[in-house]
Amino acid sequence: MHELRNNMLHHGIANKQSVSKILTNRKLPTKTKGFTLVEVMIAGVILIMTVTAMTMVYRTAALSSGKASDNVQFSANVGMIFNTIQASVRGANATKAMSGEGHLAGVDYHWSTTLITKRGAADKFDVDIESWVKQPERFYLWNVKLIVSQGRKERVYNYKELSWER
Numbered sequence: 001m002h003e004l005r006n007n008m009l010h011h012g013i014a015n016k017q018s019v020s021k022i023l024t025n026r027k028l029p030t031k032t033k034g035f036t037l038v039e040v041m042i043a044g045v046i047l048i049m050t051v052t053a054m055t056m057v058y059r060t061a062a063l064s065s066g067k068a069s070d071n072v073q074f075s076a077n078v079g080m081i082f083n084t085i086q087a088s089v090r091g092a093n094a095t096k097a098m099s100g101e102g103h104l105a106g107v108d109y110h111w112s113t114t115l116i117t118k119r120g121a122a123d124k125f126d127v128d129i130e131s132w133v134k135q136p137e138r139f140y141l142w143n144v145k146l147i148v149s150q151g152r153k154e155r156v157y158n159y160k161e162l163s164w165e166r
Contacts, residue, residue: 070153077107078148078157085111085144086161094140094163107150113142116160138165 035043081104088100099112120135139162146157 074150077105080104081109081148089113089142089161089163093166095165107148109146109148111144111146113144116141116143
């Protein structure tokens with residue numbers, strides 16, 4: 001402080017009285033500005049809650065994405081299984097109940113058919129005899145029950161399939 005006063009006087013900035021006045025009116029900082037411990041702790045709690053919430057959102061999104069991917073793959077495999085069963089029923093000219101099982105792209109399946117009805121085509125008018133002629137019953141409508149499983153996931157499908165005698 002003494003050095004500051006001498007420096008000011010030496011350069012002719014002020015006289016002795018004004019230097020004394022400046023130095024006595026000058027307040028020294030008694031309290032530094034900053035955060036209290038309570039404020040820091042509250043900010044820390046808010047930060048932890050935000051990070052936890054964002055982690056939960058990310059985790060939920062990742063799990064949902066994985067499940068959706070599994071379901072899409074599962075459904076794609078079921079479509080191929082439907083085509084396989086259709087080829088079996090129609091290709092064999094099914095006239096009796098059938099069943100089968102298999103494994104396709106990581107999916108196990110078992111299927112069976114039960115007859116719903118057997119019918120012929122619509123009656124046909126024969127101009128030679130001038131009468132309606134009943135057509136032979138050669139069309140079979142089947143109820144197909146398909147059980148598809150992959151790991152712990154299992155689904156049951158029921159649908160109809162048509163076959164005919166050749």
